Amino acid sequence: MEEQKTRIMGIDPGTNVLGFAIIDAGKKNIQVVEIGVVTFAHLGSEQTVKLRYIFEQVQDLIRQHRPTELAIEQPFYAKNVQSMLKLGRAQGVAIAAGMVNNLNTTEYLPKKIKRAVTGNGNASKEQVAGMLENILHTTFSEKYFDATDALAAALCHWYQSSHAGLQGSKSYSNWKAFLKDNPQKIK
Template sequence: MATYPSPALLDLPKIIMGIDPGTQIMGYAVIEVTGQRVQVLRYDVINLKAFGSNHAVKLKKIFDRMIQLIEEYLPDELAIEAPFYGANVQSMLKLGRAQGVAIAACLSRDIPFVEYAPTKVKQSVTGSGAASKEQVAHMLRQTLTLPPMEEAPKLLDATDALAVALCHHYQKGNNVKAGGKSWGKFLAENPDKMAAPVAGKKAVAARKKPVAKA
């Protein structure tokens, strides 16, 4: 006879990290999903403009910040937007590296990931694969609790990342790649790796706070 997860297990919280890759500005977002309830824990950007043309330093900054976020929020899964293929080959190469570094940071902690095309993300959130960044941000405001509208222009990369995370939630976490462990499971299996109790306390505290503003 077939067995099914209990309702209690189905309602366990899941932490999803969304990433909108960039070589100048990289957006990130962290949401907690419990059943159909979505709580925004944080969304912001990694500003890389200060590093100029030093691409290697930018990649290290991305990796280091990703590890910090993983330690703080203990995500179960990563959702990341696929690069948009344009005419500038060099720009595409750099963007692909930035995306790869973000993925590598999660894989180093055994966190599975899913890649979504930009049109898929927009379609999931707005109903149109051709929606603008402003339209995506507007629709998110109709769905989630976010900071006041006057703060929106500087947060468009962050709201893009939030859209990626929400898109993954709408997909019910299907098609995760490269393993099935969460960072929490990694810590449980490797207690000597970093300070698990400290990281756990940070995550719990973050979940109790209102959404962090950029």
Template sequence: MTQITNLGAEKIILGIDPGTRYLGYGLIRITRDKVHVLQYGVLNLTKYTTQGAKFLKIHERVMGIVEEFMPDEIAIESPFFGKNVQSMLKLGRVQGMVMSISFSKGIPITEYEPKKVKQSVTGNGNASKEQVAKMVEIISGIKLDGKLHDATDALGIAICHHFHNKNISSSVKGTQKGWGAFVNENPDRIK
């Protein structure tokens, strides 16, 4: 059993909202459980005409962010099931690319479904992008650019990850036991 130490330690989390037209990213720093926004933005990929050019730009930008900020953890939105199989495949490739960067740098990465992110940030799994953005503003204490929904979604993904880890850490009462123990000790929290 490993003792969790210094739960208030500083941590940087990179949130990624993957896309092949627009990719949102958001970096937060957690200090003593307070969320500070470090940087957020949207990578506009609409000017690139080939998938190869888009993927190269995504790789360059995400790698640049990782190398500049050296996040402790990365959180990414998992692709949702839709009717357009080609869109799913493209999003899966983007997600795989981000995972590959994460693995190559030794950074843990976690996926979250869109409803899980919305539920964690707003309390409503069917919240709108505007509601997510408003709650991200309230949680972080800063005014965000309302036009950058992919970026505010990425910040929401990072905040969801923080809340998720905080709940897991506090529920295991100071010890690192893993998911199996958490599930056994908290059957009412698993749905």
């Protein structure tokens, strides 16, 4: 009997580059279906044109891959208010595309995503990508940090969901405690 899997779409919103990842997640394994970026440089600087393009591209990805859940990174506080507003609009348009397609949508703070994947809420993009490579036994191009951030959002969602089968397992407040109890995990 084949394992039941949940198809999750992760999005790292942006107005210059939007990262996306589609995963099939089950209790025994996680498979990356597609990972990539959508770029907007060819569209010029008009924000409404970019927002429409984001909506259309996310819609196309949803139609193509048929995820049931959407995990998206929340905008974080930035000193540049205009950048934060643009990012919030991009996120809102991506969420709207998910809602139109009846996807269960969850937003995650960047620190929560990083902590779920690396154990460190202040991890760099390189550290997140490196941990994803270890978890999923694959390699990613360094130029696709937006895509690996989207993959991290999808994985965070899986870890946080009741589907992951992690309930009842011991939780740890830090990596040191985990490694102390699980020395076999160290290579």
